[in-house]
Amino acid sequence: EAGVAQSPRYKIIEKRQSVAFWCNPISGHATLYWYQQILGQGPKLLIQFQNNGVVDDSQLPKDRFSAERLKGVDSTLKIQPAKLEDSAVYLCASSLEAQINSPLHFGNGTRLTVT
Amino acid sequence: LAKTTQPISMDSYEGQEVNITCSHNNIATNDYITWYQQFPSQGPRFIIQGYKTKVTNEVASLFIPADRKSSTLSLPRVSLSDTAVYYCLVGELKGYSTLTFGKGTMLLVSP
Numbered sequence: 001e002a003g004v005a006q007s008p009r010y011k012i013i014e015k016r017q018s019v020a021f022w023c024n025p026i027s028g029h030a031t032l033y034w035y036q037q038i039l040g041q042g043p044k045l046l047i048q049f050q051n052n053g054v055v056d057d058s059q060l061p062k063d064r065f066s067a068e069r070l071k072g073v074d075s076t077l078k079i080q081p082a083k084l085e086d087s088a089v090y091l092c093a094s095s096l097e098a099q100i101n102s103p104l105h106f107g108n109g110t111r112l113t114v115t
Numbered sequence: 116l117a118k119t120t121q122p123i124s125m126d127s128y129e130g131q132e133v134n135i136t137c138s139h140n141n142i143a144t145n146d147y148i149t150w151y152q153q154f155p156s157q158g159p160r161f162i163i164q165g166y167k168t169k170v171t172n173e174v175a176s177l178f179i180p181a182d183r184k185s186s187t188l189s190l191p192r193v194s195l196s197d198t199a200v201y202y203c204l205v206g207e208l209k210g211y212s213t214l215t216f217g218k219g220t221m222l223l224v225s226p
Contacts (some may be wrong), residue, residue, distance in 0.1 A: 043158075044216070093158065
């Protein structure tokens with residue numbers, strides 16, 4: 001099966017600019033996640049979707065981050081305006097169900113550098 | 116939310132068996148233990164999951180003692196390609212919003 005697709009692979013922007021990341025999950029996976037991984041740390045959950053509805057966005061900095069999952073398939077994560085501390089890898093993952101015994105399948109991420 | 120503690124790093128040589136232990140002293144009755152592997156420039160990959168006793172698949176084994184306060188991921192006969200970060204996660208069977216990735220264990224396999 002095709003894996004989770006993410007684009008772009010790399011992005012460099014200046015602070016206060018905006019940026020968007022795109023994710024295409026594995027076909028049939030109802031649950032989609034966005035994680036932020038800062039260098040040297042484990043991934044941190046930003047938002048979780050079940051189909052096209054938000055299940056958990058408690059750790060999403062909503063003053064600057066937004067995400068949507070139209071039609072319950074593809075998803076976009078946006079940052080506006082970006083700050084230096086947003087430099088990280090943004091990982092998208094999907095799973096068949098929102099259950100712990102339904103493994104997460106991650107994409108290779110988008111590496112964001114904010115200068 | 117059960118907190119996990121695992122070594123920051125481990126070193127091994129090709130062909131050896133590697134055991135990575137994770138402590139989770141306040142694990143709850145409904146919590147499962149899951150391990151992920153992450154290579155540089157890639158997202159984490161599911162390795163194995165268990166609730167109690169022993170679980171084995173084609174990649175690894177997971178040993179969980181009766182009190183479930185710790186677990187050990189066992190990688191048989193490691194190769195250079197097993198060099199990666201290994202994460203231990205503990206969470207309840209109701210959704211991933213309760214799972215938290217720690218810093219993981221960086222395993223370095225040398226020739």
